[in-house]
Amino acid sequence: MDMILLAELAVNGVFVGLMYALIAAGIVLIYKTSGIANMAQGALAMTGAYVVVILASGLGMPIWVAIPLAIALMFAFGAAIERVALRRMIGQPVIMVIMLTIGLEILLRGVLPGFFGAAVKRLNLGIPNTPIFLGELFLNRAILIGGGVSLALILLSILFFNSRFGIIMRAVSDNQTASWSVGIKVERAIAVAWGLSATMATTSGVLWGATQGVDWSLSLLLIKALAIAILGGLDSIVGVLVAGIIVGLAESLATGILDPIVGGGTRDVVASAIILLTLLFRPHGLFGREHIERV
């Protein structure tokens, strides 16, 4: 096995993993406040990317104006979801709320391609395609930047959770009724979480959209993100970071080492196997909080 290739794959895997982790972090953010897995996270990424494309290509804004504006709009949109839909689901069974987000996912997958065109759209961040070489080691510029941005945002959200607001968010996720009873504005906490999460989704949507183009298939990022969030432990942002890197690395190396042997795309299977094994030994993910059950 070629060491340089392995190194290339490893570096690549780590950074791609960070990019996945960013979407997963959005899922964690929402889970931490409302105990639900947001199945519309991928669709939010798609929506964010669409908004950027609309602003940039449709309205002719420079990309560096369009992105912050889209992020702001998406924050509002995330908060609006809470106001319109989730508010009425407080205290209802979690699984039903998850189903609601599946409905939202379907809705978004209809609205954006429906109104703004289903064809793939270009999203050009102006990152040149020319490769970077460190000696013989090839580095993918777009992925380095994407991974870097993701890492920065994830670290920021870790800081955010170490504040008093973080305690309040955790209280809300623990017990919404009790939170209400001591004056926590549960709705607002959830709205902020959704807003932030939509912001993160938008960033990921832009990063991925720059490579693959913008269309409905961005919403498929959900599955990978969910897997990473759960591997990390659903309510741990640090967990997401670690899990993202693990999955990214494993997938990247699997494609390099296993694929040629098996003759098939082993990426998802390897990731699945890792998740399955981890859950066997750590039923709450790598860093997730355990389930407290006092007998």
Next chain:
Amino acid sequence: MFFRKAGISFTRYQDERQLWRLPADRWTIAVIFLLLLAAPFLIDRLYVISYLLPLIIWSMAAMGLNLLMGGAGQIHLGYGAVIGIGAYASVHSMRAGVPFELALIIGGVAAAAVGIIFGAAALRVKGLYLAMATLAMQYIVDFVIVQFPAISGGSQAALSVPNVTFFGIPVQGDRAPYYVALAICTVLTVFMLNVRRTSFGRALAAVREKDYAASIIGVDPFRYKLLAFWVSSFIGGMMGAVLAVCYYRTISPDQFHLDLSIQLVAMVIVGGLGSVLGVFLGVGLILFAPIILNQLISWGADQFGLAIPMDLRAHLPLMLYGALIMGFLLVEPLGLAKIYNNIRNYFLVWPFRHAR
């Protein structure tokens, strides 16, 4: 009003334990069942073949999943794979000459055997973590089916179902598959209805609600969770065989992908966890809302000559479908079955507003 019942008086426990205590309910069920029996002679074959038949088959799957989700409280995101295992196992055995009746069982057992391996592994984890573990199962099974042409049926990855008979009746044409599916579905429905009033179902529910409390009553939580996995996977596997024989006739790996799993989970949840009626309602909504909305939209577009762009026209049903799911859950977060119950309760106490 006709629903109304003022004070029930049963003199035997047996009567009180009937599946439907109200005569009105019993009549409704009987009429619906007779209508289903007569359907192929009453309505256009299109509706039998592409509405009633899938409704029945998907309901079987959703019931199997509901036993696990609603009955034992375990989320399963790999049920599509379970069905796939059943379908492939049974079709391969039928191609090898095994009769359909036996192939059904083989499909069930194969699915249950694989299902229970993952189940045993997955049972250490709860809730969404379990969802993930079963999702992993989905991917792994998918991978195996696709990577082994011996399973998937060569490079064309299509496996056709031979002509078979079910207790002497050839399962061909439009009607026979419908009746075969209806018969199996009826048996399954009876099973599901009975689950709630037998010790088996109660033990499952106990484990679902509070496994530690169940254990001090003598219910082994692990065993019952596994049992739930076993039975539910068995049903899924059997349904896979029915799906292959009565509906698809050619099976290919993509029929059993994650999409199917998610679709089934959606059916169970939207219908209402643990409710048998809810299963049928949920399947109806999830399976047919897209089709019907599509037809409504194109009908509307043609009628009123609306010049809506193709993209919009194609995606409008999707939007409405998503909105419909959200809408129903916002109106009644416990699912369609609960909506039905609310309406029914309203009439049960009518003309009064409150039960007490």
Next chain:
Amino acid sequence: MTERKTDQPILRCTGIERSFGGLRALKGVDVEVHKGEIFGLVGPNGSGKTTMVNVMTGFYPPNAGQVELYGERITGLAPHKVAKRGVARTFQNLALFKGMSVLDNILVGRHTHMRPSSLATLFYWIWAQREELAHRRVVEEIIDFMQLQDIRDEPVDVIPMGLQKRVELARALVAEPRFLILDEPMAGMNQEEKEYIARFILDARDERDVTILLIEHHMDVVTALCDRVTVLSYGEVIAQGEPRATIADPAVITAYLGARAAARHAGGAA
């Protein structure tokens, strides 16, 4: 009723140790419950009473020590196996099965006496119905006894707390246990309701031959019902013996009762 009481121990716990992380919740506790008695386990909050019971019923295997039931070592046995040996209990934080009716909750209590299977479910009319009905009769007896008739068909999560406690008791009792553990059965009950539960506990012992371990903070109940009590504090036994004498122990008063409550009880006894 006293004639049933013997000194034959049915449950013997020796040197039970259990810690959670750094916290030593039980520090070598010895407890012996004799056949036919009502045995009280009291102590301040957090002293390890519930933990002790959890050790006995197999929820928390002890770090050290032995549990013997009828002379058989059951240390570390899983709860459902303990249950099969005739032990039933109620929980301090209600542990009913939500989403099921009161009747179904109690019926699950018959689990050890039934033979549940999915095939029987499928062939209900042939296999299951008779058994179901037979057990239903037993359950109805308990329902009558516990006066739960009106709420038989209510979903268990909408009935008030006090009734839920009664349902849980009923569920434990239909299992026809030899040894019953009650963890604060009277918490949140008014005097009248307490009296009912007391009556029931006594009847269970006298008529059904059940040995009972009772955890309670209501001292009047403990002194009136229990034959012997053990007082725990910080995971250690600080006093043991006949109830009235035990709670007059100064160590118990400082750790558990408090001067005022002690005075109340002393006053009443006078």
Next chain:
Amino acid sequence: QDKTIRFSLPMDFTRVYTFVTSEYSQGQRDYISLINGRGGIGGYTIVPDVSDHANDQPRAIEAYERGKSQGAVLIDPLSTPVARALVPRVLADKINMVTAFSGRSDAADGTAFPYVFPLSPNYWTQSGLLIDFFKQQDGGSLQGKTIAFVHIDTPFGKEPLPILEKLAEKEGYKLVAFPYTPPGNDQSAIWPQVRRARPDWVMFWGAGVGQTVALTEAARNGLDMSRVSGSVWVSESDMDVVGRDQTVGVLKVEPCASGRDPKIIQDILSEVVGTGKGAGPEDKVGTAYYNYGVMITALMLEGVRRAVEIAPDGPVSGEWLNAGLNSITDYTAEGLIPSTTITPEDHQGGGMARIARWTGERFEPVTDWFSANQDVVWEEVRKYSEEFKKTGN
């Protein structure tokens, strides 16, 4: 009312095939409008029944059964899984199914699949054409060369493998295959390996996202784009997403002429789009997928024309149309497509196409219409169609 011919066109507008369907369908409907506008064929008007099946089989089956009960004589589902699932039904019901650029490759054998019509070079043919083109470019021999085949890991993506392997034996090149997991939005771990294999030619097999990502990653890895090639699915829209100037030199298989020059497209522009009856945005007219739609519909309608010739008074049925489709001879759609002949044996139509190169503006043909390696392709086709006849697979 009585003189209509119904085509059932359920397609995937909202799921896996979104990248192609709306343009393809637009081309189809525009061409049908063109012909209907000219009075139809032999007095018959064509009724296209377009709907969305979202690549979901129950929905597709519903659409098929609905079409069948409404008397449709032809169905074009434009989806490989759906086409596969419908094969037994159309064979039993005698309804013609068009599986252009989709479905099973062995359906080229009309003796095994009398009612299935690929009407276009299948994936085996396409890969065979590309190999032949490489050979022409490299001076008539591929001896000792390396060809990288990057493909999506689905039955569709794996399809060319047997042909490529056979030709590798025959031509003496080294084949290295790189599967990627669907949907292919992340191929960043694949392309460094492709680069390191130092291939002389790269062939990538995918569609939609898989293609744009492949092209992007190829560019990022600094591969020589003029030695990168794809199937018929490479289109202008992919180039738009990757960046028109990033992909100059990329090769594709062209089953029909692209752009607006062909006469049929000009006619559509003046008679349909120009009169406001266009089925979609005007700027899509003449794109690769649009022209595919026109191409396939032209072939279907040529089949209708032939059927009317054979039996002017019908009765309109699947069998009636089948006879027409099976007797298409030397049809070129006024220069849009290579001369195509369909026979009861050959439902592929000869397997002709050409190779085109992206200039940054459009696809410029670099060869004439040609066909190549059909012997190998048909060997493979027969192998599977025999199997199908025997076992039904």
Next chain:
Amino acid sequence: MALLSVNSVEVVYDQVSLAVKGASLEVPEAGLVALLGANGAGKSTILKSISGLLAPERGAVTRGSITFQGQDILALDPPARVRRGIVHVLEGRKVFEHLTPEENLIAATTMHSDRAMITDMVAHMFELFPRLKDRARAKAGYLSGGEQQMLAIARALMTRPKLLMMDEPSLGLAPLLVDEIFDIITRINREEGVAVLLVEQNAVAALDVVSHAYLIEQGRIVMHGPAEVLRENPDIKEAYLGGGTTHVDYHGVKHYRRRKRWLA
């Protein structure tokens, strides 16, 4: 004027079951009022209708009004009511299980912005409940029942309420602690002027500290008056105080239900 007044409130659960049927009660400024009643009488439901926590249980106030400091509060959401000064210690110790006791306390301070004050208040709570301080680093979910009860009370006090509603605070507490808790309740009431609405089964202790009490049966208020008066009522003695004596002969209790005279 009364701090809180509940006027003929009717509560319906799940749109059909009527749990409270036109109940009225008042809590005076800085008053200490008890609400007594059997299991299922509707005590918790009344408290929830005051704090606004019915919605998650699919309950709703369908009739009547609730005013606090003269203003109707029915339209307010629960956090807004907490900001007005109403806090509800829920039945069954709903602590934040995954948070430590200290974090539990901090979580209840969203209405305060003064960091220093919050720190002081936390310290004060640990003084009131030293047992919590010992376990300050454990997750609240692992505390014993009594410890959780103390935490729930402390957490409610962190909001600086004007009206403290407690649903069975003595439930599951050791006698020493019950006395302590009642001491604390009186102290808070007396020293800080916090009005208290107390739901209790331990009627002996409750009637000792309160000035006024309401008795509720099956969703109706059937009796109310000053504590001394109620204490002397024979029915109350029987049902709530133990037949008038402190020591009941539990062995002699009969198997039938006594009839209560206040019932129609």
